[in-house]
Amino acid sequence: MLVGHSTGGGEVARYCGRHGTKRVAKAILISAISPLMLQTDANPDGLPKSVFDGFRAGMNEDRAQFFIDVPTGPFFGCNRPGAEVSQGMIWSWWQQGMIASFKGAYDCITVFSETDSTEDLKGMEIPVLLLHGDDDQIVPIDTSARAGIKLLPNGRLKEYPGGAHALPNLNAQEINKDLLDFLKGGKVMEWCSRWTLISLDR
Structure with missing residues (x-):
């Protein structure tokens, strides 16, 4: 099971895109840069x-x-x-x-x-949990997690209200619980009363 924060989340996505997910059961991307930070013609909502x-x-x-x-x-x-x-x-x-x-x-x-992990996310058939603060000033949530969740075949997004970029530092106890619940196979839908959940399965 792979977990990555910020650029590390992009590394997890690229690893899965490059090597496949045969040996990966689940992945968690925290405040991750994926799918693409840079503003381009294909990504007009990115940062200049x-x-x-x-x-x-x-x-x-x-x-x-x-x-x-x-x-x-x-x-x-x-x-x-x-x-x-x-x-x-x-x-x-x-x-x-x-x-x-x-x-x-x-x-x-x-x-x-500039790393574009759009295709990497599309190919991640495994369960993927995205954790992101809605006040992330380094990796804005609209450019990253809210865009990325639409690409993942089996993705879930938890938004931390008022959360900054450094979630593992600032929200350590909640992050640890969410990690363990997800990695152990907990019933994610039971968490809905505590946070915003977006689920996309196809």
């Missing part, structure tokens, strides 16, 4: 390339400040009124960015913005 060019410029100009600005702003939703800010999480995010390869982190911007 200028947004990602801004990320690249920020890294080039001041890598250390870039890795502070992102977590103190949209990644954890710290820029929202009344947000509970964890300085520890911010500095942990900064540390991870600073010890990563500059080229690897820089190239990742192209990967998470």
Whole structure:
């Protein structure tokens, strides 16, 4: 069973598209970039390339400040009124960015913005659970999960009201429960009273 967050969710989709799902029972994509982040003629609701060019410029100009600005702003939703800010999480995010390869982190911007996993999602016949915050400022839900659920043959979407991009950090207990319930084969429809569920089976 495969679980991926953000770009990792795109990696799970690409793995299944490339290698098939014969050895994969289920998959969970959390705040995932799939099917496509970049605005194109075929994907008019995506984000303009200028947004990602801004990320690249920020890294080039001041890598250390870039890795502070992102977590103190949209990644954890710290820029929202009344947000509970964890300085520890911010500095942990900064540390991870600073010890990563500059080229690897820089190239990742192209990967998470331009990778099109539309066909990968269409071929994932296994049960797939999408978990996404409806206030995700990094990977907007309309561009990703709400578009992706329409492509999955056996997909379910749980939306976290007010949820930011960093769901595994900020909503750890709820995420863990949802993961275990899904992976154990729990009756997902019983959760409807607690959250928005969209199911597409064909």
